[in-house]
Amino acid sequence: MPEGVPEEVLRAAVPKVLGALVRRFGQFDEAEDAVQEALLAASVQWPREGMPDHPEGWLVTVASRRMIDRFRAESARQRREEALAAMEPVAVPGADEGVGGGDDTLALLFLCCHPALSEPSQVALTLRAVGGLSTAEIAGAFLVPEATMAQRISRAKQKIKDAGARFDQPVTSERLGVVLHVLYLVFNEGYTASGGPELQRADLTAEALRLARTVRALLPDDGEAAGLLALMLLTDARRAARTDAEGALVPLAEQDRSRWDAAMIAEGVELVSSALTSAELGPYQLQAAIAAVHAEAPGAAETDWPQIAALYALLERLAPNPVVTLNRAVAVAMAEGPRSALELLEPLEADGRITRHHRWWAVRAHLLELAGDTVAAGEAYREAARRTTSLPERRYLTGRAAGISG
Amino acid sequence: MIYNNAAALDELPDAELETIMDEVDALMEELQASGELVGGQALADAATARTVRVRGGVPAVTDGPFAESKEQLAGYLIVDCETEERAVEIATRWPDARYWAMEVRPIMHTSGTEM
Numbered sequence: 001m002p003e004g005v006p007e008e009v010l011r012a013a014v015p016k017v018l019g020a021l022v023r024r025f026g027q028f029d030e031a032e033d034a035v036q037e038a039l040l041a042a043s044v045q046w047p048r049e050g051m052p053d054h055p056e057g058w059l060v061t062v063a064s065r066r067m068i069d070r071f072r073a074e075s076a077r078q079r080r081e082e083a084l085a086a087m088e089p090v091a092v093p094g095a096d097e098g099v100g101g102g103d104d105t106l107a108l109l110f111l112c113c114h115p116a117l118s119e120p121s122q123v124a125l126t127l128r129a130v131g132g133l134s135t136a137e138i139a140g141a142f143l144v145p146e147a148t149m150a151q152r153i154s155r156a157k158q159k160i161k162d163a164g165a166r167f168d169q170p171v172t173s174e175r176l177g178v179v180l181h182v183l184y185l186v187f188n189e190g191y192t193a194s195g196g197p198e199l200q201r202a203d204l205t206a207e208a209l210r211l212a213r214t215v216r217a218l219l220p221d222d223g224e225a226a227g228l229l230a231l232m233l234l235t236d237a238r239r240a241a242r243t244d245a246e247g248a249l250v251p252l253a254e255q256d257r258s259r260w261d262a263a264m265i266a267e268g269v270e271l272v273s274s275a276l277t278s279a280e281l282g283p284y285q286l287q288a289a290i291a292a293v294h295a296e297a298p299g300a301a302e303t304d305w306p307q308i309a310a311l312y313a314l315l316e317r318l319a320p321n322p323v324v325t326l327n328r329a330v331a332v333a334m335a336e337g338p339r340s341a342l343e344l345l346e347p348l349e350a351d352g353r354i355t356r357h358h359r360w361w362a363v364r365a366h367l368l369e370l371a372g373d374t375v376a377a378g379e380a381y382r383e384a385a386r387r388t389t390s391l392p393e394r395r396y397l398t399g400r401a402a403g404i405s406g
Numbered sequence: 407m408i409y410n411n412a413a414a415l416d417e418l419p420d421a422e423l424e425t426i427m428d429e430v431d432a433l434m435e436e437l438q439a440s441g442e443l444v445g446g447q448a449l450a451d452a453a454t455a456r457t458v459r460v461r462g463g464v465p466a467v468t469d470g471p472f473a474e475s476k477e478q479l480a481g482y483l484i485v486d487c488e489t490e491e492r493a494v495e496i497a498t499r500w501p502d503a504r505y506w507a508m509e510v511r512p513i514m515h516t517s518g519t520e521m
Contacts, residue, residue, distance in 0.1 A: 118488050121441075143515075144444050144486050152441030389512040 009055060010039065011210075014132030017059040019104020022167050025067055028111060029157035032129050034070070038063035039132065105130060106218050107167055109211075112156075113178045116163040121156035122182045123189075128153055131207050141204050142189065171219070180228050180284065183212050187232050191239075192390075205236055216271075223279025226271050227288045233268035234291035237261040249392045253300035265295045283319040286311055305334035322354040326363045338370035358387035362397060369404055378405040407509040408481045410502045412451050426501040433499055437485060442496075446483035477506055484513070 014035060021031035038059045052058040112125040124142075127133045133141075139149035169175060190204025212229040219225045241255040250256075272288040279285070290311045297303035312328035325348055333341035345364060354360045365380035381401035385394050418426075437443035452471040459466050471478060480502070487493045490510070497508035 120486070120488060142486075147438075148441050148444055148486065150441075151439060155439070155441055389514050391514050391516050394514075 009051075010042065011132040013056045013059055014039070015105040015108050015130045016056055017063060018129055019108055020056075020060050021063055021067065022108075023104070024064065026167075027067075028165075028167070029154075029161055030067055030070065031063070032157060034063040034066040035059070036128070036134070037066050039134075105214055106171065107169065109179045109215065110169045110171075110175055111160060111165055111167060113175070113182045114160050114163060114165050115175075115178060116159050116165075117156050119182070119185060121152055121159070122178070123185050124149060124152050125156045126182050126211070127186065127204075127207065131211060133207070137203075173224075176219070176222065176225070179215065180212075180224055183208050183215070184228060184231075184284075186211070187235075191235060205232075205239075208232060209236065221279065223275045224282040224284045226275035226279065227282055227284030227286075230268040230272035230275065230288035231284050231291060233264045233271070234288055234295050237264035237268065237295065243392075247392065249396050251396075252294065257299065260295065265292075268292065269295065281314075281318070283315060286315040286318065290315075303334070305331055309335045322348050322351070322357075323359065326354075326359055329363060329367065333367050333370055338367045341367050342371065356387070358384045358393070358397075360384075361387060362393075365397075365400065369400075374404045407479055407511070408448075408483070408500065408502050409477045409509060410480045410506045411476045412453075412478065412480070413476070414505070429499070429501045433496070437483075437496070442485045442487055442492075444484040444486050446481065448481035449479060452478035 017038070018031055018035045021034060022028050025031060041062050042055070042059060046052070046055075108130050109126065112129050113122045117125070120142075124138055127138050127141075128135065135150050135153060136146050138153075139146040142149065186204050187208035190206070190208060209229070209232050212225070212232055216222075216225045216229045237260050238252075238255060240261070241257065241259040242250055244250055268288065269292045272285060272292055275285050276289060290308055293304050293308050293311070309328060309331040312324060312331050316324050316328055325344060329341040329344040332344060342364075345360075345367070348354050348360065361380050361384035365377045365384055368374075368377035368380055378401050381397050381404070385397035385401065388394050388397065415423075434443070455469075455471040457468050457470060457472045459468075483496075483500075485493055485496060487496070490512075493510050497503055497510050500508050502508060
């Protein structure tokens with residue numbers, strides 16, 4: 001980002017500038033490249049010559065010129081003339097021309113989260129075209145080489161083109177669901193990162209929060225948009241307390257709650273409370289409500305576990321998923337005791353799919369430990385440690401196994 | 407991870423070897439184009455391996471691989487796939503899978519969730 005240019009200004013401008021270009025020229029893929037080039041030009045020119053009076057208008061002008069240059073360069077003479085003739089009624093805007101309203105951001109999100117794309121492609125394209133991150137930044141955040149990410153993005157754009165996706169799509173709850181899911185994935189990718197050399201990944205959390213705020217502002221009556229933002233706020237509020245000085249994970253029950261971010265919690269609780277009373281119930285609101293119950297408890301022991309268990313039961317009905325059942329079992333163990341919780345796991349075990357996953361073994365180990373069966377608990381912790389692909393989780397689980405058999 | 411038997415590989419008829427190379431080229435191109443290929447290397451023959459052990463602070467270096475078997479780790483490929491099934495599918499199409507074996511394993515990472 002250019003020195004002296006507030007990053008928020010540039011990044012916030014990206015979807016507006018891109019929206020203006022797509023409206024003018026169509027051709028999402030070309031427009032997206034042109035906007036990236038304009039951002040690069042800004043990073044060279046602005047620090048030297050100062051910020052233009054209308055940064056967005058400046059970016060639209062420069063990006064438009066790039067697009068027209070490209071038409072000229074790559075088209076055969078006749079095609080070029082046709083294209084230019086078709087463009088003629090559209091004047092390249094002056095630097096003072098304003099750009100479209102915030103609605104373009106939503107249209108772009110819908111395009112980037114097109115159902116024809118795989119989840120990683122939706123995520124990458126959203127971060128670039130709406131978030132304004134460079135390919136190198138996105139590649140760094142997902143720990144893949146820049147060439148890999150560049151391919152992923154250009155393939156995604158090609159797919160959108162092939163699918164004949166239109167820019168203006170009606171807002172349906174199904175499509176909005178995909179957008180919210182993509183933002184949730186971005187958030188999780190950032191949140192699950194540990195500290196230290198991978199701190200850059202925390203930027204993904206901030207980016208997801210920023211985009212979730214934008215969606216929430218554009219769709220103030222949507223309960224799930226509010227629920228997702230609340231969930232992110234209430235989860236991210238725990239960031240400082242979730243790892244210790246060595247970067248090891250600290251379980252929720254042992255976290256120093258004075259290090260939780262009170263302002264984020266207040267905002268999240270307020271958001272989810274008002275969504276729950278005024279909008280249609282959805283999974284993000286329920287997850288946010290669960291996070292809010294945790295956030296409002298002074299300690300693990302004072303947590304309203306029956307309330308959390310009830311919320312998980314509701315979530316399980318609304319969006320059945322083995323991971324939800326596992327979480328519900330943990331809450332039931334706290335509310336009613338480990339034996340009732342272990343019973344909840346039985347149908348999952350019969351199904352068999354979840355038992356390949358380390359979380360199943362970790363929850364089972366925890367419940368067996370609570371029930372006093374330390375031998376079986378130790379074995380389950382060790383099995384969980386073998387199955388996780390996360391180094392900090394393996395350290396934690398191995399530590400639990402050693403702790404109870406020692 | 408690509409496992410093969412270098413001696414047996416050398417004995418394959420030229421035409422068959424060529425088919426194998428073409429298949430590998432095509433698959434690599436596909437993975438590059440899809441943005442799934444993160445990296446990878448072919449490893450030199452296990453005959454070139456040197457195995458290092460330190461016992462009681464004393465290093466001992468011996469010629470030859472750690473595991474004595476005809477099948478050796480011949481190379482590896484790092485792919486970033488949406489699902490484990492997709493990684494297995496790629497392994498299925500790698501020619502060494504027909505003769506010897508491919509092993510698919512997740513990569514450990516340094517992130518995690520608190521429990």
